[in-house]
Amino acid sequence: MTPEIPKEGLAGPAPAERPHPSGRRDARGVRRDADRAVEDSPQRTILSALVEDEPGVLARIAGLFSRRQFNIDSLTVGPTTVQGHSRITLVVEEPRGQIAQIERQLAKLKPVISVGELDDDAVRTEVVLMKVRGQSPADVQAVVAMFDGQTIDAGSASITVQISGDEQTIDDAIDAFDQFGIIEIARTGYTALARGMQPTVPGEKPGTANEPTVPPR
Amino acid sequence: MSKQEHHETESTTEPPTQTGAEAAIEALDAAGVEMIFGVQGGAIMPVYDALFHSDIRHITMAHEQGAAHAADAYGVVRNGPGVCMATSGPGATNLVTGIADANMDSDALVALTGQVPADMVGSDAFQETDTMGVTTPLTKHNYFAHGADEVGAMVGEAVALSTQGRFGPTLIDLPKNATVESTTAETPPPTPPATTIPQRRAPEAAVATAAETIGAADRPLLLLGGGVIKAAATDIARTFARTYEIPVVTTMPGIGSFPEDDPLALSWAGMHGTGYANMAITHTDCLIAVGTRFDDRLTGGIETFAPEATVVHIEIDPAEVSKNIHADIPLIGDAAEVLTQLDRAMTGAPPVDEWREQVQTWKQEYPMDYVQGPDGPLKPQYIVEQLDAATSDRAIVTTGVGQHQMWAAQYWTFTEPRTWVSSHGLGTMGYGVPAAIGARLAADDDQEVICIDGDGSFLMTMQELSVAVREQLDITIAILNNEYIGMVRQWQDAFFDGRRMASEYSWMPEFDALAEALGAKGLRVDTHEEVDEAIAAALAYDGPAVIDFHIDPFENVYPMVPSGGANGRFALTPDQL
Numbered sequence: 001m002t003p004e005i006p007k008e009g010l011a012g013p014a015p016a017e018r019p020h021p022s023g024r025r026d027a028r029g030v031r032r033d034a035d036r037a038v039e040d041s042p043q044r045t046i047l048s049a050l051v052e053d054e055p056g057v058l059a060r061i062a063g064l065f066s067r068r069q070f071n072i073d074s075l076t077v078g079p080t081t082v083q084g085h086s087r088i089t090l091v092v093e094e095p096r097g098q099i100a101q102i103e104r105q106l107a108k109l110k111p112v113i114s115v116g117e118l119d120d121d122a123v124r125t126e127v128v129l130m131k132v133r134g135q136s137p138a139d140v141q142a143v144v145a146m147f148d149g150q151t152i153d154a155g156s157a158s159i160t161v162q163i164s165g166d167e168q169t170i171d172d173a174i175d176a177f178d179q180f181g182i183i184e185i186a187r188t189g190y191t192a193l194a195r196g197m198q199p200t201v202p203g204e205k206p207g208t209a210n211e212p213t214v215p216p217r
Numbered sequence: 218m219s220k221q222e223h224h225e226t227e228s229t230t231e232p233p234t235q236t237g238a239e240a241a242i243e244a245l246d247a248a249g250v251e252m253i254f255g256v257q258g259g260a261i262m263p264v265y266d267a268l269f270h271s272d273i274r275h276i277t278m279a280h281e282q283g284a285a286h287a288a289d290a291y292g293v294v295r296n297g298p299g300v301c302m303a304t305s306g307p308g309a310t311n312l313v314t315g316i317a318d319a320n321m322d323s324d325a326l327v328a329l330t331g332q333v334p335a336d337m338v339g340s341d342a343f344q345e346t347d348t349m350g351v352t353t354p355l356t357k358h359n360y361f362a363h364g365a366d367e368v369g370a371m372v373g374e375a376v377a378l379s380t381q382g383r384f385g386p387t388l389i390d391l392p393k394n395a396t397v398e399s400t401t402a403e404t405p406p407p408t409p410p411a412t413t414i415p416q417r418r419a420p421e422a423a424v425a426t427a428a429e430t431i432g433a434a435d436r437p438l439l440l441l442g443g444g445v446i447k448a449a450a451t452d453i454a455r456t457f458a459r460t461y462e463i464p465v466v467t468t469m470p471g472i473g474s475f476p477e478d479d480p481l482a483l484s485w486a487g488m489h490g491t492g493y494a495n496m497a498i499t500h501t502d503c504l505i506a507v508g509t510r511f512d513d514r515l516t517g518g519i520e521t522f523a524p525e526a527t528v529v530h531i532e533i534d535p536a537e538v539s540k541n542i543h544a545d546i547p548l549i550g551d552a553a554e555v556l557t558q559l560d561r562a563m564t565g566a567p568p569v570d571e572w573r574e575q576v577q578t579w580k581q582e583y584p585m586d587y588v589q590g591p592d593g594p595l596k597p598q599y600i601v602e603q604l605d606a607a608t609s610d611r612a613i614v615t616t617g618v619g620q621h622q623m624w625a626a627q628y629w630t631f632t633e634p635r636t637w638v639s640s641h642g643l644g645t646m647g648y649g650v651p652a653a654i655g656a657r658l659a660a661d662d663d664q665e666v667i668c669i670d671g672d673g674s675f676l677m678t679m680q681e682l683s684v685a686v687r688e689q690l691d692i693t694i695a696i697l698n699n700e701y702i703g704m705v706r707q708w709q710d711a712f713f714d715g716r717r718m719a720s721e722y723s724w725m726p727e728f729d730a731l732a733e734a735l736g737a738k739g740l741r742v743d744t745h746e747e748v749d750e751a752i753a754a755a756l757a758y759d760g761p762a763v764i765d766f767h768i769d770p771f772e773n774v775y776p777m778v779p780s781g782g783a784n785g786r787f788a789l790t791p792d793q794l
Contacts, residue, residue, distance in 0.1 A: 009790030023524035029542035
């Protein structure tokens with residue numbers, strides 16, 4: 001027996017008359033069970049991508065981050081031991097689930113060979129160039145020495161110094177040089193490698209092997 | 218033949234040469250491409266010239282958007298690549314909507330675009346557009362041929378990539394120098410790039426966990442998406458569902474993956490899906506989702522989507538796993554392969570007769586029905602059912618986007634894969650007519666091709682009807698004409714206090730007369746008594762026929778899950794919204 005069809009619409013129990021399950025999902029589509037509630041706050045993560053060095057590869061990656069609303073803090077790119085392969089190092093700040101999504105989206109791009117997330121103990125460094133006022137060259141030199149840096153240009157009006165290190169070191173150096181009056185700053189963002197013999201991206205062949213990395217299976 | 222002679226005369230002394238354009242056609246040939254949909258123009262002329270001696274059939278469309286949609290639908294029906302072609306600048310930008318549509322629906326569309334000579338790129342030359350820039354976010358990958366040497370390999374790779382893993386659109390931008398110049402480069406067999414080879418089988422341990430979870434579930438449910446059809450996994454999916462007696466819902470692109478007249482079938486879920494499909498998906502405790510990306514029109518609000526389900530997600534694209542809905546058990550691989558693995562790992566049908574009965578009860582409680590009053594206005598649902606009844610099981614339905622699309626999907630009983638050809642993710646009004654052209658050229662002769670269109674959608678691409686007449690294509694276009702952008706009107710009535718801003722047409726063309734002017738058969742129907750006769754006449758006509766059905770202008774689409782709402786709270790009547 002078919003229930004009577006209303007003049008406008010369909011027959012059947014109204015929403016309030018139906019059973020509704022009490023379960024819920026969170027914004028990332030994870031079922032909210034008491035036994036597996038996880039904190040998922042954004043965390044800074046370094047990703048490394050081995051890519052085929054073809055025209056437009058950076059634009060593809062930048063476009064991917066923009067259209068999927070992934071936050072990117074810095075990006076560096078440079079050649080590797082293999083001709084035609086480049087390494088891109090990205091610093092992102094996103095929740096864990098989103099970082100996994102970034103890695104998978106990156107890996108989908110045709111020129112991307114392999115993507116890896118670096119461990120906390122990975123070796124990493126950033127370079128900053130700072131142009132400061134030249135009135136106190138001896139004092140500037142002293143601070144450069146404290147940070148194991150280099151003076152790379154000096155004149156009567158300005159001195160340009162180079163400091164490298166982790167993010168905290170760079171931030172500290174900028175604070176320390178502030179007393180002289182900083183005219184200009186340029187920071188590179190992190191570049192990084194996995195520690196020891198561990199490959200930086202999955203399946204990465206050592207340069208000494210003289211063979212290019214192929215996508216991991 | 219001429220190509221053969223060409224090779225023989227030159228190969229004795231030096232490597233054979235051909236133009237880049239000839240290499241492009243050679244690569245398409247090698248990839249098995251039989252048809253191209255396109256529009257001529259300055260920068261692409263060398264490629265067209267190379268087609269002159271080719272066996273590949275070319276269909277000249279009225280507009281490049283039509284070329285893209287026709288190629289897309291051709292590919293959907295053939296379950297392979299569909300190829301379109303256009304010139305630079307406006308030719309390329311007119312393709313963009315079709316490329317975006319293919320990208321959202323994971324359709325293997327290959328686009329060849331002309332471009333100004335490479336040394337003029339960047340100079341804002343005549344008909345120059347940054348086609349690479351425009352299409353990068355809309356393609357799996359796009360290619361720019363710097364010179365003739367690259368063309369053959371690139372075209373072959375682009376075609377192969379379009380059907381590699383998850384289907385999707387690719388594009389090759391061909392600057393004129395690259396197609397005009399000669400090359401001795403050999404065109405390699407079409408090969409997808411090494412960086413894009415997908416995992417086809419899921420790890421056995423994960424498969425075992427999935428089988429155990431399904432076996433222990435109280436309320437298991439299969440959700441079949443468009444990926445099941447793309448992976449040619451409908452047979453194994455059907456066997457799996459029937460062997461373990463698991464009820465089946467599909468997504469909209471998954472329509473046809475499972476016969477809707479099967480007792481286990483609950484039709485499709487989502488915003489306008491059936492009440493029983495939405496009840497099942499809301500109450501399942503084990504959702505086995507295959508080849509779907511959990512679009513928001515399917516899930517409704519994430520919070521209340523299958524809120525108590527352990528999700529087993531079978532998917533070829535790792536980036537779709539846990540993107541929208543967290544996969545508790547991800548099984549990355551080819552749908553057919555992984556379902557086969559899962560079948561081997563299952564120990565028997567889960568003992569869940571209570572759930573099976575519950576699902577049948579919901580089918581009784583929430584019937585999809587309507588009243589066609591004897592003297593009342595013509596109901597669109599009635600037209601869809603009569604069209605379905607008048608055609609074979611393998612008839613192909615194409616649609617535009619809007620109310621008519623929903624009625625077509627709801628009231629046509631689909632039983633075969635690749636018989637439902639529509640625009641889902643992008644929601645492109647105007648898809649229907651060019652898609653019918655592509656579908657007709659891809660289909661078997663005994664398959665009827667019916668375009669169920671809206672008046673608004675038809676107005677967007679109706680010029681393609683001239684192509685159907687020229688090519689003598691046997692298609693039937695049924696316009697469900699309510700003289701409104703009907704879905705917008707429905708939303709305005711529901712959510713904007715009935716302010717029908719820019720949704721009402723104060724004048725509509727006489728579509729039957731227009732069809733005749735374009736060289737097609739034109740019919741008009743105002744009452745339900747005329748429906749069957751008009752359908753019979755249109756189907757009997759050997760060529761394109763248009764039936765302008767003047768339907769109840771205020772008929773609405775139900776059930777409806779309001780945007781972001783809970784699937785289980787679908788409205789059946791306007792007051793429930």
